[in-house]
Amino acid sequence: MPGLVASHRSAARLWGIEVLREELEFTDPLGAGRKTGARVHWLPLPPAEITVVGDLRVTTVARTLADLLRRGPREDAVVALDSALSSRRYGGRQWRGPLIGGLDTVAAALDSPPVARSAGAVRARRWLTLADAEAGSPAETVARLRMRDAGLRPESQARILTPTGRLLRPDFFFREEGVVVEIEGYAYHGTKEAHRRDRSRYNDLSSCPEVRAVLRFAAEEVFTAPDAFVGRVRAAVEGVRVGAGVRLG
Structure with a gap:
């Protein structure tokens, strides 16, 4: 069915945009209601919002997002936004x-017709403000959203200089309280070797005078036990705020 255009999660996969769940999705610009084995969205697509990746017609990155x-849902959308805004590394190398x-x-x-008049457009503009180009993985994005919902607003990828002069960028840092939050898991950081490198810097973090506590969480904890994580x-x-800051982690 050559008239269909790969869109939504299918387009995200083709562009290399991370999503929390994969699904075969297309948009029919003509709204012809043709039957297919995939999810098909019926919404006009201006020619400027269609491009070609390989041999497939695909929505542009902006239209996909x-x-x-x-x-x-919100987490899926913001994960995709953060992914598109950021560089991505695998095995210690940028891919x-x-x-x-x-x-x-x-x-x-979002402002172009007919998208501006479609369902979810107003809500989408609110979610657009939640993007963070500093996010290093889907798990970090979800962790940030969970903390935000709970009224916790740490810095993302804050810069901390160790006593030896090494520059570190923990996933999250509550600078006033000196609490670092790191999200572990080689499934999102690239490889087991990259995971080991991440773990090796915790000792350096702990040596920084402004760091009072280092919390480490597996990515799975963020996704499956959000209340316990928060x-x-x-x-x-x-x-730390009440003077009972015990070094954790």
Whole structure:
């Protein structure tokens, strides 16, 4: 069915944009209601929002992100946004750079008809403000959203200089309280070797005078036990605030 255009999660996969769940999805620009074995969206597509990847017609990166924002859920959409804004590394090497230079093109896609009048467009504009180009993985994005929902607002990828002069960038840092939060897991950081390198820097983090506590979480904890994850972070932050900051991790 050559008239269909790969879109939403299918387009994200083709562009190298990370998503939390994969699904075969297309958009029919003609809205012809043709039957197929995949999910098909019936929404007009301007020619400027269609490009070619390999031999497939695909929605542009901006339109792909706009579609994911409209459809949701929130975590899925923001994970895709963060991924497109950021470089991605695998095995210690960069395998692609940022796919968009900023959010202006995505905002323009959301504002263009008929997207602006479609279901979920107003909500999508709110979610657009949640993007963070500093996010290093889907798990970090979800962790940030979980903490934000709980009223916790750490710095992402903060810069910390160790006593030996090494520059470190932990996933999250509550600078005033001195609490570092790291999200582990080689499934998202690339390889087991990269995972070991991540773990080796915890000793350096602990040596920094401004760091009072280092919390480490597996990616699976963020996804499957969000309440416990947020509870531990809150306990560490509030413990330091009341003068009971015990080094954790």
